[in-house]
Amino acid sequence: MRRRFVTLDVFTQQRFAGNPLAVVLESDGLDKAAMQAIAREFNLAETVFVTAPADPDNRAALRIFTPAAELPFAGHPTVGTAVLLGCMSGYNRGAHDFVLEEAVGLVHCSVEAQGKDRGRASFVLPRLPEPVGIPVAAAEAAAALSLKEDEIGFGAPSRWSAGVPAHFVPVRDLDAIGRAEPAQHFEAVFGRESRAIVYLYCGETAEPGHHFHARMFAPGLGIREDPATGAAAAAFAGVVAETARPADGEHRFVVEQGYEMGRPSQIELGMTMEGGMLTRATIGGGAILVSDGHIEA
Structure with a gap:
């Protein structure tokens, strides 16, 4: 047919x-x-x-x-x-x-x-994002991403889900995130609880006016690297709410992804904070x- x-x-x-x-x-x-x-x-x-x-x-x-x-x-x-x-x-x-x-x-x-x-x-x-499962230690995360432990920066790895669980790994800068690659033991480290989906992010960006630079690896899903990952960006709202603690009100962040692949993408993350809590989020x-x-x- x-x-x-x-x-x-x-x-x-x-x-x-x-x-x-x-x-x-x-x-x-x-x-x-x-x-x-x-x-x-x-x-x-x-x-x-x-x-x-x-x-x-x-x-x-x-x-x-x-x-x-x-x-x-x-x-x-x-x-x-x-x-x-x-x-x-x-x-x-x-x-x-x-x-x-x-x-x-x-x-x-x-x-x-x-x-x-x-x-x-x-x-x-x-579904609003929520922490799930057990995060991977910084040293393990670094080794599984072909990085040094001191290149895991400004926070610890975490694991969140807004429908699809993913590991979130903060990386020190653009140079380090650009060199990240899944190592041979990537699946063993990140796939202990479910399929290994790993979202790397840093606060240094390739373009002015953007707020975060990201990469995503999920070879077990048939996606060695993804140019733009809305489900992970949705869960990332939880990471931002917990670590950056935006003031109450409406916030808009632009997450750039896919630049290392030659497929630049811009994901718009909207967040509403009330009483210090994330109460609503949008992806666009x-x-x-x-x-x-x-x-x-």
Whole structure:
């Protein structure tokens, strides 16, 4: 059966930058094994399968796959699919809101199509980040990332989840984060409780006006390195709230990622602090359509 798909670059407003995404629009009738096989065929960080929502008041239901596994939630698939559906709904509608059904729960999105092939979207985190499991010690983290222990900087590694658990490792500066590489024992160190997803970050940035520089490694998911990781940025809100302790009110941070890969991405992290606690967070950014075709499946 011929099924329409679209690819987009997400967390960017330029083609051939950001994080590539495949969206299969005609997914009814596909089972999990077929979806996984298609995701392996596209071989992108994630592939989204769009189906009819359980609640007709919602815009669509999404299932999200890496080349190796299904995810309950992911940021760049949510933003990219929201932009695509917004463009399909009528690019002259202006900003509008809708709800997507994902395995993690209902995801409330705001979309503004900026033409037939591009736009911006943000979503409210369906789950606020929380610390999970046991963090890796700094010395272990450094060795598993091919770094020296004194290159783990301005804080200790931690482990958080806003739907997908990840390890968060602060790195001293841009030079050190640029040299980080998964070592042979990466999976043994970071994969003790679940699949090893490791998010490195530092406060030194490649571009002015940005707040954090990040890299993400998850070879066990078929993603050696990811150009932009919205789910990890969502959980990173918990790290920022705990370590930076922003004042009460609204805050906006720009996280740059993918620069070492030649695919610069910018993820917008919104945070609301009340009484010293994180009470709301959003992830947003741009997306642009790259290709449109059909797959036999």
